[in-house]
Amino acid sequence: MTASKSVGRTFKFFVFLGRRTGKxxxxxxxxxxxxxxxxxxRVFLRGRTGLMADVSTEILMVFFLQxxxxxxxxxxxxxxxxxxxxxxxLSYLITRPLPKPAFVLGKFxxxxxxxxxxxxxSLALSYFVLNAARLGEPGLYATFLRYLGVLGLGILAYxxxxxxxxxxxxxAIIVGLMFGFGWENVIQxxxxxxxRFSIVHYLKSLLPYHAGSVSGGKGxxxxxxxxxxxxxxxxxxxxxxxxxxxxxxxxxxxxxxEYLFED
Amino acid sequence: MTAVxxxxxxxxxYGNVLGLNDVSLDIEEGVTGLLGPNGAGKSTFMxxxxxxxxxxxxTVTVRGRKTWNDPSVFREIGYCPEQDVFYxxxxxxxxxxxxxxxxxxxxxxxxxxxxxxxxxxxLTEVKDRLIRGxxxxxxxxxxxxxxxxxxxxxxxxxEPLSGLDPLGKRKxxxxxKGLRDQGRTILVSSHVLPEIEALxxxxxxxxxxxxxxxxxxPYVRELIEAHPHQISVRSxxxxxxxxxxxxxVSIQKMTFGPDGRTLVVETHRRDDFFGRLTGVVLEAGIxxxxxxxxxxxxxxVFEYLVGK
Numbered sequence: 001m002t003a004s005k006s007v008g009r010t011f012k013f014f015v016f017l018g019r020r021t022g023k024x025x026x027x028x029x030x031x032x033x034x035x036x037x038x039x040x041x042r043v044f045l046r047g048r049t050g051l052m053a054d055v056s057t058e059i060l061m062v063f064f065l066q067x068x069x070x071x072x073x074x075x076x077x078x079x080x081x082x083x084x085x086x087x088x089x090l091s092y093l094i095t096r097p098l099p100k101p102a103f104v105l106g107k108f109x110x111x112x113x114x115x116x117x118x119x120x121x122s123l124a125l126s127y128f129v130l131n132a133a134r135l136g137e138p139g140l141y142a143t144f145l146r147y148l149g150v151l152g153l154g155i156l157a158y159x160x161x162x163x164x165x166x167x168x169x170x171x172a173i174i175v176g177l178m179f180g181f182g183w184e185n186v187i188q189x190x191x192x193x194x195x196r197f198s199i200v201h202y203l204k205s206l207l208p209y210h211a212g213s214v215s216g217g218k219g220x221x222x223x224x225x226x227x228x229x230x231x232x233x234x235x236x237x238x239x240x241x242x243x244x245x246x247x248x249x250x251x252x253x254x255x256x257x258e259y260l261f262e263d
Numbered sequence: 264m265t266a267v268x269x270x271x272x273x274x275x276x277y278g279n280v281l282g283l284n285d286v287s288l289d290i291e292e293g294v295t296g297l298l299g300p301n302g303a304g305k306s307t308f309m310x311x312x313x314x315x316x317x318x319x320x321x322t323v324t325v326r327g328r329k330t331w332n333d334p335s336v337f338r339e340i341g342y343c344p345e346q347d348v349f350y351x352x353x354x355x356x357x358x359x360x361x362x363x364x365x366x367x368x369x370x371x372x373x374x375x376x377x378x379x380x381x382x383x384x385x386l387t388e389v390k391d392r393l394i395r396g397x398x399x400x401x402x403x404x405x406x407x408x409x410x411x412x413x414x415x416x417x418x419x420x421x422e423p424l425s426g427l428d429p430l431g432k433r434k435x436x437x438x439x440k441g442l443r444d445q446g447r448t449i450l451v452s453s454h455v456l457p458e459i460e461a462l463x464x465x466x467x468x469x470x471x472x473x474x475x476x477x478x479x480x481p482y483v484r485e486l487i488e489a490h491p492h493q494i495s496v497r498s499x500x501x502x503x504x505x506x507x508x509x510x511x512v513s514i515q516k517m518t519f520g521p522d523g524r525t526l527v528v529e530t531h532r533r534d535d536f537f538g539r540l541t542g543v544v545l546e547a548g549i550x551x552x553x554x555x556x557x558x559x560x561x562x563x564v565f566e567y568l569v570g571k
Binding site for chain 1 (some may be wrong): 310313314315316317327333334335336337338340342344346347348350352353357361362364365366367407
């Protein structure tokens with residue numbers, strides 16, 4: 001059996017399970033918050049475009065980039081292996097004729113897909129509601145796709161990190177919370193090369209510029225503050241490398257570690 | 264006969280706690296019963312066989328192949344875990360078809376195997392119900408179904424009869440015997456001797472991580488019979504009852520319980536005692552409320568055997 005087929009089988013199983021869990025329902029509802037806020041803002045803007053719409057869109061991206069995808073990645077990433085151990089369902093998986101890394105990669109891919117779909121639906125609804133007055137502008141769609149791509153890369157990188165944490169630590173969620181909402185929120189504002197030790201730095205480096213936004217140093221500079229953005233190509237490469245390395249490490253750990261249940 | 268499962272000087276520690284201690288054992292075709300009290304090392308042994316744990320010392324092989332990190336061996340093995348754990352948000356049907364998907368069968372084959380396994384364990388009617396809504400017996404049966412659904416040659420069943428009602432137990436015992444007759448290798452664990460007795464005459468006694476004895480049922484029975492049994496009789500007049508047994512040579516010791524109504528008897532010949540008790544009670548007109556055996560469990564027998 002080829003490795004890709006093994007991963008594919010695991011993916012299929014966990015996409016199905018991932019859709020079924022109560023966790024997914026809760027987070028999907030959470031994804032409606034920005035949509036509701038977008039509707040409120042839209043009513044307030046009364047068809048106006050320009051800076052206010054830009055500001056609102058950037059606020060939206062702060063929510064997605066620094067809260068929603070981090071939270072989703074934390075809960076789904078750590079659960080790739082940890083939930084099987086805590087729920088003791090691991091026995092059902094590791095006594096099947098599939099290499100152990102295939103479970104990590106397949107379940108990671110499945111959960112990343114579920115998370116991405118939740119984020120995509122939430123972003124699409126809120127973004128187009130906010131920018132309803134500009135639906136005729138082709139640039140709007142290009143920006144949307146770019147946002148979506150950045151969030152997709154963010155989901156992969158954060159989930160890889162949290163998946164790795166889940167394979168190594170027993171209480172990965174606590175460490176994950178400190179990383180996602182502590183380290184990431186602080187380090188990105190450090191000057192010099194220190195900010196490059198955060199994932200969000202690379203994600204912000206990939207975001208499009210708006211007039212009056214970061215590049216202009218006015219308006220929403222505080223919200224999507226970037227001290228020294230990395231070149232977009234290098235930023236994308238860094239995110240891909242972070243994802244690949246952490247996933248590889250997670251696979252190695254899962255293959256060699258014995259998960260003993262506390263009977 | 265060649266051993267299907269072979270353990271050679273197998274040991275496993277959990278930190279400082281010894282889970283399994285220098286076990287060497289060959290398991291052949293047919294049903295082998297692994298008998299021991301809770302915490303004896305039965306599950307540890309089974310987890311080592313199924314590659315869920317890595318041996319600290321020694322080796323364990325299935326058809327000559329080591330099981331730790333060799334997934335190919337799991338096409339031949341079906342494992343039924345002891346714990347009552349599931350993916351609760353799926354139906355019985357989805358649980359089986361989902362797990363069968365890991366074997367690479369085409370969809371029709373998956374459905375056919377799942378349907379057959381559900382039929383065997385009598386769960387076809389409730390296959391579309393969420394597992395979270397299953398009774399304890401149903402959960403035990405769906406767990407067994409996932410172990411046999413891919414038609415494995417070797418079955419490792421960790422306490423498969425626990426939680427089943429007498430009828431369910433009888434059905435499962437018949438089923439396991441049927442699988443045995445098809446030439447499969449089955450290792451079943453239990454801490455209840457009659458359960459193992461109903462399945463096989465070949466048993467392995469395990470206690471504190473060590474194999475105490477292995478052989479057929481009569482040999483083990485003999486060992487167990489040598490162990491003095493405690494029998495507690497709660498009645499209207501325990502002293503009158505005791506007076507009737509004072510001269511009985513099968514009685515080794517008699518004491519009275521703190522409630523003043525219980526007579527605790529220690530005997531090597533339990534069956535003889537029960538035989539006499541009925542007559543004595545009828546003769547003397549003593550009302551008996553309850554008869555129990557406080558140490559009628561394997562743990563005390565095993566402790567007795569270890570102490571020998």
